[in-house]
Amino acid sequence: MDQVSKFKKDHLPIGSEFFKDLKSTGKLNFIFKFSFLFLFFIQLSGLSLAQFSGTPPLVIDPNNPPGCPQNNVTITDVQFRDLNNQxxxxxxDYEPGDEIDGYIAAQFGGSSSNAxxxxxxxxxxxxxxFQETIFDCFFSGENVNNDGVTYYPLLNFSLTVGDEIELKNIYMTWRxxxxGDGLCPATLGNSQCYWSEPGLLVxxxxxPNFTFETSCDDYTVNFFDATTGGNVGNYSWSWNFDGLGSSPLENPTFDFGSAGTFDVTLTVNDGVVNPKSITIPVQVYEPFELVVDNKTNDGCSVGQSGSIDISVSGGDGSYTFEWSTLDGSGLDIDGEDQSGLSAGTYSVSVTDGRGCLITTEVVIEQDICSLTITKELTNADDAVVDTNGETIEYTITVENTGNVDLTGVDVSDELPDGSAAT
Incomplete structure (x- = not known):
């Protein structure tokens, strides 16, 4: 940003005797050409027309700032004005985001008449x-005009409508x-100076403007006033929630009762100018939900066979998935559903485009397929069963010692002659 002072006073008029003499001698065109080249050089080189005694910018210790008890010259107001200093x-009817070129201008006050x-x-x-520290020299060789009426441009500035501009840690000093020599004293002191740490709002x-935050869990919306300008500190608010309700609060919450797009209007009155309004469409979403539809444990077969199927609904429909596990394996980290998992504990975090987050945990167990078979000789009354062709009778007891339902599973036992009995 250009730190050269944009306000110069008491220039000699073109019709003065000074210019007439130069014109008659043929020196005027030369001076104009030389001045143009000099100013062009200054613009390209970044040099300031202002002159200082001392080395700006000054480093001010916030723990030990200048005392400046008298404040004989003060800043009474700071305002953004157009390129004509109006x-x-x-x-x-300015809209948030509009760009306006102009000046940040200050009004000086105080009791001193010889600054x-x-x-x-x-x-x-x-x-x-914080953007930058800015310094400049004003009223070089002149008496400071601190009439509390006139605005003097401090800074050539492009305002983005809706931005809040502040000047903080304001320090001024003067001769x-x-x-004297017209140099502005860039020096720290506790007299003939002005200091304001909080500064002034431009x-x-x-x-009027506002932001909002939709709920992840229901149809409520939190609204936040973002109005700038006007008679700050004296706002009154009137909210209209698409005809479904209203509020006079600065930052209200409203339950729309269903999903949809609603036109919300905020009207702000600062007690000085006519009330101004802004209408913004607000999209309300269905509640954000995550359901585990199905899970399958890691089976008895060779390889990992666990799986998890989930369903996500609501929110803005733009979902990202992030899976993690400390003791399992086989994850597709950013996939929705999972397969080929080992036994373990798995966590999934689902986020929608608004930043709403749901997390759930799923445990995949290891299936154990295990049977204990006990055979008991039924005709045990015979001391010896050795007659060829004699029938040997057994009672076979099968116990499921695993964790898998084996209903309908066929169990066979091999006889001494190699045939199978079931």
Whole structure:
């Protein structure tokens, strides 16, 4: 951003005797050409027309800032103005995001009538975020005009409508008595100075705006006022939730009762200009849900055969999946359904495009297919069964000692002659 002062006063008029003399001698065109080249060089080189005694910017210790008890020169107001240094039309219908070129301009006050060569330094913040430290020299060789009425451009600035602009850590110092060499004193001190750590909010036109946050679990929406400009601190709010309800709160919550798109209107009154409104469509979604439809344990066969099938519904429909396990294997980490899993504990986190998150855990067990077979001789009354062709009778008891339902499974036993008995 251009740190060169944009406001210059008391230039000699073209019709003055000074210019007439130069014109008559043929020197005027030369001076104009030389001046143009000089200014062009300054613009390209980044040099400032302002002159300083000392080395700006000054490093100010926030734990030990300048005292400045007198504040003989102060900043009474800061305003964003157009390129003609005129106040923007407060009743114009600016939209958030509009770009306006102009100036950040300051109004100076205070009791001093003999201040000269004003050094000004401040930190520029946009939406609460520090941008840069800016310094400049004003009223070089002149008496500081601190009438509390006139606005002087501080900074050539492009305003994004809806942004909150602040000047913080404002430090000013000046020379008293006379202008001397015209240099602005870039020095720290506790007298002939002004210091304001909180600084000032740059006044801009009233622009209503809001943000919102939809619920992951139901049809409620939280609304947050984001209005800027106007008579800050004196807002009143009127919300219209597509004809379903209203609220006078700054940051209300409203239950729409169903999914759908609803036009929400916020009207803001600052008590100075006519109330202004903004309407924004709000998409409300079905509750975000995750269901485990089916799981299959790792079976008795060779290889991993566990599986998990899940279903996701609601939300904005843009889902991402993230699976994890500490003791299992076979995962497709970003897949929806899983197969080829070993026994283990598996967790899945599902996120939709709004950032809503659901997590669930599924345990896959290892199937154990195990039978214990006990054979008991039924005709045990015979001491010896050795007659060829004699029938040997057994009672066979089969016990399922695994964890799998084996109903309907055929069990066979091999006889001494190699034939099978079931």
């Amino acid at each position: 106040e923007l039309d407060p009743n114009a 000269y060569n004003l050094y000004v330094q401040y930190d520029l913040f946009i939406n609460g975020v 008293t008595g006379n202008a 006044r801009t036109p009233l622009v």
